[in-house]
Amino acid sequence: MQKPLIVLLYILLFNPYFSQSQDSTGVFSTREYTISYFGNNLLKPGFKFKTAIVLAEKTIIKTKTKKSGKTIDNTKIRQLLLGGNIGFFWHPKSHLGAFNYYEFTYRKIKIKKGKWSKIGIGPGIYRSFYPETYEVDDNRGVDKVLLGGRTYFAPVLTFGSGKFLKNCFFKSRTFTTDLLFLFNYNSGIVPLLNFEIGFSF
Numbered sequence: 001m002q003k004p005l006i007v008l009l010y011i012l013l014f015n016p017y018f019s020q021s022q023d024s025t026g027v028f029s030t031r032e033y034t035i036s037y038f039g040n041n042l043l044k045p046g047f048k049f050k051t052a053i054v055l056a057e058k059t060i061i062k063t064k065t066k067k068s069g070k071t072i073d074n075t076k077i078r079q080l081l082l083g084g085n086i087g088f089f090w091h092p093k094s095h096l097g098a099f100n101y102y103e104f105t106y107r108k109i110k111i112k113k114g115k116w117s118k119i120g121i122g123p124g125i126y127r128s129f130y131p132e133t134y135e136v137d138d139n140r141g142v143d144k145v146l147l148g149g150r151t152y153f154a155p156v157l158t159f160g161s162g163k164f165l166k167n168c169f170f171k172s173r174t175f176t177t178d179l180l181f182l183f184n185y186n187s188g189i190v191p192l193l194n195f196e197i198g199f200s201f
Helices: 002-014
Strands: 032-041 046-060 063-067 072-073 076-091 095-108 115-122 124-129 134-136 140-144 149-153 155-162 172-185 188-200
Touching: 032 076, 032 172, 046 188, 076 115, 095 155, 124 172
Parallel strands: 149 172
Antiparallel strands: 032 046, 032 188, 046 076, 063 072, 076 095, 095 115, 095 124, 115 155, 124 149, 134 140, 155 172, 172 188
16 A cells, blocks of 8 residues: 555656746745635535645746737646645534545646636545434443544545635635545445635635
C-alpha cells in the first residue's frame, strides 16, 4: 500500500508538467481558506470550512491576434492543490451529520475572465449523531447513550467552479457539488449529494 502512495505523491510533486512559479497575477496565493453553506440535497442546512495549499502549478501563456491587429491574452493557470475539509449538516427529525475529508484537487484558472473550475477526490470520515440513542446493559436495563451514532469511511468526489472578486475582502466566490460515499451503510454503499455556496479568502 505504501509504494503506490509514494509513486502518486512523486507524480504530483515532481511531474515536469507542473512547476512552482511566482504569483504574477495577484488573484490567488499558495494558501486559501473557504467558508461555505453546506446543504445535503441543498435543503438540509449545514456549514463547511476548508483550507488548501497549492502543491504545484504551471502558467500557460497564449496570445491571439485578430485581423484588426488587436492582441488577446488567454493566459491560463493549472494547479494541483491539497485541501482539508470539516463541516456538518442537520437532517431534521433524523440526525446531525459531521464529516472530515481530504482531497487532491486539479484546478484550471482563466486569468482574463477571472474564472476557475476544479475537480477533486480524496478519503474522508462521516459520523452520524442521533438525538436519542439507547443501549441495553448487562442487567437488561436500558441506558441512554450520549452522542450515539455511527462512523463511516466516506471518500469524496467534488466538482466546482468560481470567480475571483475585485476590491472585496473575499478573494473569490465558489459553487461546489460534493458526492460523499458512505461505506458499510446497511452492508452497502450510499452516496450523499451535497451542494456548497461559499467564499474564499
